[in-house]
Amino acid sequence: xxxxxxxxxxxxxxxxxxxxxxxxLGKEQANYLLNVLRxxxxxxxxxxxxxxxxxxxxxxxxxxxxxxxxxxxxxxxQEDGPDLVYLFAPLKRARxxxxxxxxxxxxxxxxxxxxxxxxxxxxxxxDRMRANVIEAAEQCGILRLPQVAEPVKLSAALAALEPQRVxxxxxxxxxxxxxxxxxxxxAPGTPMAVLIGPEGGFxxxxxxxxxxxxxxxxxxxxxxxxxxxxxxxxxxxLVNATVGDWRPSAAT
Amino acid sequence: xxxxxxxxxxxxxxxxxxxxxxxxLGKEQANYLLNVLRxxxxxxxxxxxxxxxxxxxxxxxxxxxxxxxxxxxxxxxQEDGPDLVYLFAPLKRARxxxxxxxxxxxxxxxxxxxxxxxxxxxxxxxDRMRANVIEAAEQCGILRLPQVAEPVKLSAALAALEPQRVxxxxxxxxxxxxxxxxxxxxAPGTPMAVLIGPEGGFxxxxxxxxxxxxxxxxxxxxxxxxxxxxxxxxxxxLVNATVGDWRPSAAT
Numbered sequence: 001x002x003x004x005x006x007x008x009x010x011x012x013x014x015x016x017x018x019x020x021x022x023x024x025l026g027k028e029q030a031n032y033l034l035n036v037l038r039x040x041x042x043x044x045x046x047x048x049x050x051x052x053x054x055x056x057x058x059x060x061x062x063x064x065x066x067x068x069x070x071x072x073x074x075x076x077x078q079e080d081g082p083d084l085v086y087l088f089a090p091l092k093r094a095r096x097x098x099x100x101x102x103x104x105x106x107x108x109x110x111x112x113x114x115x116x117x118x119x120x121x122x123x124x125x126x127d128r129m130r131a132n133v134i135e136a137a138e139q140c141g142i143l144r145l146p147q148v149a150e151p152v153k154l155s156a157a158l159a160a161l162e163p164q165r166v167x168x169x170x171x172x173x174x175x176x177x178x179x180x181x182x183x184x185x186x187a188p189g190t191p192m193a194v195l196i197g198p199e200g201g202f203x204x205x206x207x208x209x210x211x212x213x214x215x216x217x218x219x220x221x222x223x224x225x226x227x228x229x230x231x232x233x234x235x236x237x238l239v240n241a242t243v244g245d246w247r248p249s250a251a252t
Numbered sequence: 253x254x255x256x257x258x259x260x261x262x263x264x265x266x267x268x269x270x271x272x273x274x275x276x277l278g279k280e281q282a283n284y285l286l287n288v289l290r291x292x293x294x295x296x297x298x299x300x301x302x303x304x305x306x307x308x309x310x311x312x313x314x315x316x317x318x319x320x321x322x323x324x325x326x327x328x329x330q331e332d333g334p335d336l337v338y339l340f341a342p343l344k345r346a347r348x349x350x351x352x353x354x355x356x357x358x359x360x361x362x363x364x365x366x367x368x369x370x371x372x373x374x375x376x377x378x379d380r381m382r383a384n385v386i387e388a389a390e391q392c393g394i395l396r397l398p399q400v401a402e403p404v405k406l407s408a409a410l411a412a413l414e415p416q417r418v419x420x421x422x423x424x425x426x427x428x429x430x431x432x433x434x435x436x437x438x439a440p441g442t443p444m445a446v447l448i449g450p451e452g453g454f455x456x457x458x459x460x461x462x463x464x465x466x467x468x469x470x471x472x473x474x475x476x477x478x479x480x481x482x483x484x485x486x487x488x489x490l491v492n493a494t495v496g497d498w499r500p501s502a503a504t
Binding site: 098105139140175176181221223226233234237238240241242 | 333350353354357358359391392393394427428429430431432433472473474475476477478479482485486489490492493494496497498499500
């Protein structure tokens with residue numbers, strides 16, 4: 001019996017992947033399995049379950065209305081990942097999609113949209129963000145789905161950070177700080193947060209408020225102006241490389 | 253007389269910005285200046301010239317067919333920037349656009365498309381890439397335009413690198429190398445190149461060929477699979493932060 005790897009968005013279901021568990025999939029997923037992949041009862045497939053694990057399962061029941069899979073073995077266990085909160089002023093449509101995808105690839109654990117003075121987006125579509133999270137996780141074989149929070153104002157987002165969490169503030173006016181140096185003093189494995197402002201930057205008042213946050217450290221992303229989504233990837237890269245799981249010891 | 257900052261794509265002209273110089277702009281740019289910005293003869297404006305400088309100029313002649321600007325002062329001189337070659341397997345349309353934009357924001361000096369075994373793109377539109385370079389430079393106020401080269405095969409691209417240039421190879425199999433550590437041994441200011449493969453990765457043969465390149469160093473971008481455009485931003489970030497102009501000393 002051929003094994004199909006059907007780790008596509010449609011089959012990423014929010015369910016537990018423990019061996020023996022039966023998973024009921026709905027109409028759309030049934031159509032994909034039965035008519036696109038042409039699986040029949042008895043077929044074994046590998047699948048991913050939301051934020052849990054990847055495993056093999058057997059198709060045990062099939063009708064037009066749905067299919068039932070029975071998990072038999074777990075191929076890859078649930079993953080940990082960095083404790084990394086990503087606070088960001090939401091961007092417009094396509095750039096927000098990209099930003100969310102990239103945050104997932106970079107191992108972010110929480111996505112927190114933050115409303116700032118210069119934020120240009122009225123309504124943040126968190127449903128769309130969640131769909132993008134799943135798509136990116138599927139695409140890159142990531143088994144831990146970051147949580148997507150509802151937007152909050154900057155002050156509330158700062159107040160909600162735990163005292164031990166270090167907040168990386170990409171400060172355009174902190175050129176002398178350097179990019180890696182301020183992170184070098186943070187102990188590996190420390191809970192982190194990265195804050196990225198809107199395209200128009202933070203207001204002076206916001207800047208003062210952020211700098212006054214007890215866990216805040218300023219990092220400079222160099223002399224060139226970057227778009228917010230580029231700055232986000234750069235800042236998350238630096239955090240992963242210095243404090244997170246891109247360090248050589250973390251990879252073993 | 254109000255000063256308009258018209259640093260938009262249309263007005264990025266491939267000409268010298270020396271004081272006293274007269275610049276002839278064509279129909280489309282004339283329309284923008286005269287009808288959109290509503291400038292008249294005598295108006296002073298700031299403008300950017302391709303890869304050169306930013307300055308103030310006076311509108312000295314205007315007709316439907318074109319306008320003439322006379323440069324009077326130079327506001328910002330020509331910029332240097334990192335000596336950073338970006339070698340990459342071209343991606344499909346939208347992702348290539350993003351990749352080019354981001355490379356410009358990250359200070360790349362040369363964009364070199366590289367054809368590899370798993371490259372999925374048949375024709376590389378270097379004209380489109382050049383347009384994206386200009387747009388990104390305008391957007392971010394970058395005054396040095398990276399050069400866009402015609403695509404070459406991987407072997408030829410490697411052979412063309414000067415002996416002193418360090419080649420950063422983002423090697424998915426080099427987890428123990430770490431991200432920052434291999435770059436820590438490179439002297440600041442060394443000419444650099446970053447090589448990013450196609451979505452399907454390099455073939456084993458290509459991998460061996462790259463590792464055998466005298467200037468090659470392997471860098472790991474962590475345990476998660478990333479899309480090629482994300483990996484590109486991450487790798488260029490690490491180079492800028494360790495060897496390039498994001499270092500604190502480089503910013504003073």
